Amino acid sequence: ACGYFGGWLDNVVMRLFDVIASIPGMLLILVLVMALGQSVENLLWALMISGVPGYARFVRATVLNLSDTEYVQCARSYGTGNFRIIMKHVLPNAMGPIIIMFAGSVSGTILAAASYSFMGFGVQQPTPEWGAIISGGRSFLFNAPWISIFPGVFLAVTGVGLSLLGDGLAKFFQVKGH
Secondary structure: OHHHHOHHHHHHHHHHHHHHHHOOHHHHHHHHHHHHOOOHHHHHHHHHHHHHHHHHHHHHHHHHHHHOOHHHHHHHHOOOOHHHHHHHHHHHHHHHHHHHHHHHHHHHHHHHHHHHHHHOOOOOOOOOOHHHHHHHOHHHOOOOOHHHHHHHHHHHHHHHHHHHHHHHHHHHHHHHHO
16 A cells, blocks of 8 residues: 555555564564564564565565556556456556565574574574574584574575575566566
8 A cells, every 4th residue: 555555655654664664673572572572472472573675665666666557557457446457457467576585584583583592692492493492402513513504404494495485486476588
């Protein structure tokens, strides 16, 4: 709605996201997790809140670009309503880049959650989470290194796999769009 219609709604929402984005991400996440409590849900909420401004700006820019295309202007010239233009032309063409951005950022979010748990600010033992398991296994590195090695390897493989999935989706949507 902000990208397509603009106006006062666009200004209010984007300024709100500017305020959130002006706070350093790590500080915002740490404050939210400490205020809400250390749990998986609260860590994910904090990661989502800190990431929303980037997604909002990306979606807005994508919709702004699509709103100025020739086929949208042609639909407007025929008297097609805004809702139909959004549902038939803008939204389907915006979904490709949005899915690609989301798939690309999932691995970063998993890594960030594991990093906060490793540092002691996220999920705590006995809840199984890769960062917490790696952190808990640090004292056993000389006697039982697999306690930290296997979760680290799984974390790396998951991150690489999700990044490759994002790359594959990018190639799929580029080919499909031509």
